[in-house]
Amino acid sequence: xxxxxxxxxxxxLLLAPLFAGAAAQAQVRAVDLYAPRPxxxxxxxxxxxSAEIALDAPFRLxxxxxxxxxxxxxxxxxxxxxxxxxxxxxxxxxxxxxLAYQTFYAPLEPKRLDLxxxxxxxxxxxxxxxxxxxxxSFLMSPLREIVxxxxxxxxxxxxxxxxxxxxxxxTLRHLGVALIGALLALLLLAWHLGWGPLGRRRTxxxxxxxxxxxxxxxxxxxxxxxxxxxxxxxxxxxxxxxxAGVFAEDLPGFFAAHPAFAPVEGEVRRLFxxxxxxxxxxxxxxxxxxxxPEDVLALARRLRAVERGSA
Amino acid sequence: xxxxxxxDSILSDWRARALRVESxxxxxxxxxxxxxxxxTIATFARGHVLLEGDVGVGKTTLLxxxxxxxxxxxxxxxxxxxxxxxxxxxxxxxxxDGKPRIDPGPLLKQGEDLSVFFFNEINRARPQVHSxxxxxxxxxxxxxxNREYRFPHVQVFADRNRVEREETFELPAAARDRFLMELxxxxxxxDTARRSLVFDPRFHNVDTLLGEVxxxxxxxxxxxxxxxxxxxxxxxxxxxxxxxxxxxxxxREPHAHGIDVDNVDMARLVQGxxxxxxxxxxxxxxxxxxxxxNRDMVVPEDVRAVFPEVMAHRIFIDPVYEMRRDRLVGDLIxxxxxxxxxx
Numbered sequence: 001x002x003x004x005x006x007x008x009x010x011x012x013l014l015l016a017p018l019f020a021g022a023a024a025q026a027q028v029r030a031v032d033l034y035a036p037r038p039x040x041x042x043x044x045x046x047x048x049x050s051a052e053i054a055l056d057a058p059f060r061l062x063x064x065x066x067x068x069x070x071x072x073x074x075x076x077x078x079x080x081x082x083x084x085x086x087x088x089x090x091x092x093x094x095x096x097x098x099l100a101y102q103t104f105y106a107p108l109e110p111k112r113l114d115l116x117x118x119x120x121x122x123x124x125x126x127x128x129x130x131x132x133x134x135x136x137s138f139l140m141s142p143l144r145e146i147v148x149x150x151x152x153x154x155x156x157x158x159x160x161x162x163x164x165x166x167x168x169x170x171t172l173r174h175l176g177v178a179l180i181g182a183l184l185a186l187l188l189l190a191w192h193l194g195w196g197p198l199g200r201r202r203t204x205x206x207x208x209x210x211x212x213x214x215x216x217x218x219x220x221x222x223x224x225x226x227x228x229x230x231x232x233x234x235x236x237x238x239x240x241x242x243x244a245g246v247f248a249e250d251l252p253g254f255f256a257a258h259p260a261f262a263p264v265e266g267e268v269r270r271l272f273x274x275x276x277x278x279x280x281x282x283x284x285x286x287x288x289x290x291x292x293p294e295d296v297l298a299l300a301r302r303l304r305a306v307e308r309g310s311a
Numbered sequence: 312x313x314x315x316x317x318x319d320s321i322l323s324d325w326r327a328r329a330l331r332v333e334s335x336x337x338x339x340x341x342x343x344x345x346x347x348x349x350x351t352i353a354t355f356a357r358g359h360v361l362l363e364g365d366v367g368v369g370k371t372t373l374l375x376x377x378x379x380x381x382x383x384x385x386x387x388x389x390x391x392x393x394x395x396x397x398x399x400x401x402x403x404x405x406x407x408d409g410k411p412r413i414d415p416g417p418l419l420k421q422g423e424d425l426s427v428f429f430f431n432e433i434n435r436a437r438p439q440v441h442s443x444x445x446x447x448x449x450x451x452x453x454x455x456x457n458r459e460y461r462f463p464h465v466q467v468f469a470d471r472n473r474v475e476r477e478e479t480f481e482l483p484a485a486a487r488d489r490f491l492m493e494l495x496x497x498x499x500x501x502d503t504a505r506r507s508l509v510f511d512p513r514f515h516n517v518d519t520l521l522g523e524v525x526x527x528x529x530x531x532x533x534x535x536x537x538x539x540x541x542x543x544x545x546x547x548x549x550x551x552x553x554x555x556x557x558x559x560x561x562x563r564e565p566h567a568h569g570i571d572v573d574n575v576d577m578a579r580l581v582q583g584x585x586x587x588x589x590x591x592x593x594x595x596x597x598x599x600x601x602x603x604x605n606r607d608m609v610v611p612e613d614v615r616a617v618f619p620e621v622m623a624h625r626i627f628i629d630p631v632y633e634m635r636r637d638r639l640v641g642d643l644i645x646x647x648x649x650x651x652x653x654x
Binding site: 239 | 546547548549550551607608609610611612615648649650651652653654
């Protein structure tokens with residue numbers, strides 16, 4: 001079907017209001033109304049019209065003269081009014097006026113109805129002219145027959161629609177990513193703090209030493225040889241940290257190379273003094289006076305904390 | 312302390328003297344604190360010392376200053392290619408009356424009081440001279456004029472430079488083994504020390520410079536006794552003995568201890584050496600070092616401080632690597648100390 005969406009309502013309509021003089025005539029070049037099909041409307045339908053208005057510059061439409069959306073009559077609402085200013089070209093000021101109506105007329109049989117004309121005002125500062133968007137008529141049709149005949153066959157109720165499923169795949173994916181991320185972060189933390197078996201790795205000699213010292217110096221098994229073994233475990237940790245044997249005379253160099261251990265310098269010096277007494281002076285009593293077994297245990301834990309960076 | 316009161320005070324008194332010797336020598340020899348400390352250790356360990364180094368770094372000045380500080384009779388001789396053992400013992404010449412005369416040579420001139428014998432450029436002397444020296448060092452005695460002369464207090468210092476190789480005779484291993492230490496004398500690394508050595512006129516005349524060194528701080532006759540008291544007074548614990556044994560083992564079998572020196576087949580690097588005598592010298596020197604550090608026990612640091620000087624020349628390495636000996640043995644010793652745990 002070759003029905004253009006908009007039919008010009010009538011042909012080109014040049015409006016000449018009765019009261020407008022010849023001067024005013026010249027200032028309104030054209031008001032063209034474009035409308036949809038003029039038939040086949042039922043109650044509640046909306047009808048959108050547009051009017052193209054051409055004025056001689058410098059005349060401009062007075063915005064105050066535009067109708068406001070409102071109920072025009074008991075059956076007709078003006079729902080929307082929109083004015084597009086398309087600017088001045090060749091001395092002609094052009095506008096496009098969009099109008100949206102909704103009809104609530106309930107005809108018993110097809111009936112022709114009219115959309116009323118809309119008066120507008122244009123001005124150029126001093127002079128004012130009147131112009132009008134023409135009225136337009138269309139056919140409305142009833143929705144149902146006048147007298148309801150017998151009801152149709154009764155229908156069986158169809159089962160309720162299943163509730164729509166909410167898409168959860170994305171949420172689940174996010175949850176998985178977040179869980180994996182959390183697990184990785186936990187592993188990283190465990191690795192950094194040397195929890196459990198992660199404390200056994202080579203780069204954490206003091207974690208291993210602290211474990212050994214705890215085992216050796218447990219109150220139930222503590223004995224002079226165990227004290228010695230605990231000191232040896234700590235010495236091995238120092239050696240592993242420095243990458244070479246660390247003796248008492250090397251401590252300044254050790255602290256210079258590993259400044260993180262500086263806070264425990266005093267205790268470490270006492271440790272080396274004690275182990276000197278124990279191993280090379282053969283004086284366990286003096287060694288224990290210098291650094292008691294409990295102190296060794298505390299020092300081992302502090303060193304482990306320093307190593308993991310949480311001291 | 313396990314010593315009775317008297318040796319205790321003897322030791323502390325002599326320790327003060329040892330430190331004074333170091334400071335006296337330090338006045339005239341700049342930037343060589345470590346070498347001076349090792350020379351002092353050697354003196355109190357009654358060991359002979361061989362100095363090595365470039366020409367003009369002050370080896371001779373150092374030894375002359377040390378001889379002055381020790382006190383007692385001092386003799387020196389220059390090694391030359393035509394030096395014969397007899398030249399050390401006697402000196403033959405015609406007297407003013409025209410008769411041939413035989414006078415005692417440098418070794419015998421001071422009699423049995425000789426305390427420091429200084430052999431300059433020892434590698435220029437012939438092996439015959441080396442063997443005489445070997446006996447002097449090992450037994451502190453020598454035979455001359457049909458009798459045996461004893462030098463109970465003698466300490467031999469020798470030096471050699473490594474620059475020239477022509478007309479020199481490498482010391483036999485047996486002779487090198489008799490030296491307690493082989494000291495490398497390097498240039499002072501300290502910039503101010505270098506500057507004053509070059510610009511300060513004080514250092515231009517060695518004789519007047521040496522005049523500043525106080526003489527006879529130590530009594531050579533007493534040194535032997537003091538050395539013995541030190542060796543008794545400073546103890547070694549079983550833990551230290553185990554450590555030294557482990558070091559010894561590691562030096563002889565570095566590959567078994569995972570010691571690695573760059574681009575060297577560790578299984579064949581060490582051919583032998585590190586003799587029991589060397590190890591006993593090592594402990595003697597370590598005890599003296601512990602005493603100078605005011606301790607009555609030897610700790611691993613003492614062993615480490617004297618180890619390169621005492622042991623490096625006793626380690627015999629594969630001839631293939633001989634040309635790079637200094638660096639390889641240095642790396643080997645560093646590796647041993649890095650690998651062997653103490654205590």
